[in-house]
Amino acid sequence: MTCPICGEETLHAFRPFCSKRCADLDLSQWLSGGYALPSEDQEDLEIALEDAEKRKPTEH
Template sequence: MSCPICGETTDQSYRPFCSKRCADIDLGKWLNGGYSVPSEDQEDLENALEDAEKRPPTEH
């Protein structure tokens, strides 16, 4: 089995990852919303739009 982050061979201690580093990268993706399932539910779309409008603008 290959690590889903980097493709290296899986280490039994960190399965399905090869290392703590790759496990932490994956956790970071979960915590930052990197993994999500798109919704076509109209109520979800409206809620997301309302949430986006409430957020303060970001400076670049």
């Protein structure tokens, strides 16, 4: 089995990762929202569009 972060062989102590570093990098992705699944829910789409409109720069 190889590490999903760097591709090196995994170590039993950190499985499925090769080291604490790669495990921490993966955790960082989860905590920062780097791993996300898209939603098919209409309400989520509407909220995302409203948020995007709020972030648009206004013309002066």
